[in-house]
Amino acid sequence: MIKTIIFDFGDVFINLDKPATLRELNKLNIKELPENLFQINKEYEMGLISSETFISSYINNFSSLTHEGITTAWNSILMDFPKYRYQFIKKLSEEKNYQLILLSNTNEIHIDWIKDKVPFFEEFKSCFDAFYLSHEINLRKPNSDIFEFVLNKHQLNAEECLFIDDVSENTKAAKQLGIHVWNLEPTREDVIDLFTTNKSLF
Incomplete structure (x- = not known):
């Protein structure tokens, strides 16, 4: 589960x-x-x-x-942040059925741009139980130590975790540690379809 x-x-x-x-x-x-x-x-x-x-x-x-x-x-890599995705994670957070963690490879310049351009960024951030940015924790995907850091920090069992990422290199690394993964394809899949796409896990 x-x-x-x-x-x-x-x-x-x-x-x-x-x-x-x-x-x-x-x-x-x-x-x-x-x-x-x-x-x-x-x-x-x-x-x-x-x-x-x-x-x-x-x-x-x-x-x-x-x-x-x-x-x-x-x-220039950064585009829009559809508000319906924020509303999805907000609802998920309010339901409190799962521990929610964000784990992103990013950097200070990108995050500064996002803070400036995305008016609901702080509210989005508050939806998570933990919010890990690579440049703040000095670790990055797909290195296994970043996943081990999250598992150890929150005393998680890998088989009780689902990791969602659009980069196959990252999901493969997590899978090797026993974490369930969804290698989301952004051109045809959307995070809001989490439970229908992965219904066998829930």
Whole structure:
């Protein structure tokens, strides 16, 4: 029986345009990123470097980039947050049938944008029993330690948890620990269909 539901954030609640950042950089004549910047991105998601260091790393690699240019390109991945999804999690929270946890790979620049653009973000956040952002806990998916952190912190049995994420690499990692998973496909599935799509678990 599922007692705890662990949700991803991007493309589960807020819609993403994942190719957007590279597309915006292309407009600035940046066609591909050097390998070191992919490592910088991971470190930034884990809160191991500051926003200023992250931005400086891009500017050091591409002298044509400005602080505003990289910030705009970086945030272009973020789209709309449909209010009906917030209403879904709010109702689920009020019913108190499950422990609700959010577990997201994200970063300070994205969260600052969301706080500014999503008027109900704080209310959304309060729907969860725990709200874990990778840059605040210095862990990121799909590394197993982030899932172990949540299981240990809340004394959870993996087989009583359902983890929802749109990235198969992340759901595979959770599944290896015995957690039930839903690898949500955002082009044809929606988190509000949680109980119909996964009715065998509930």
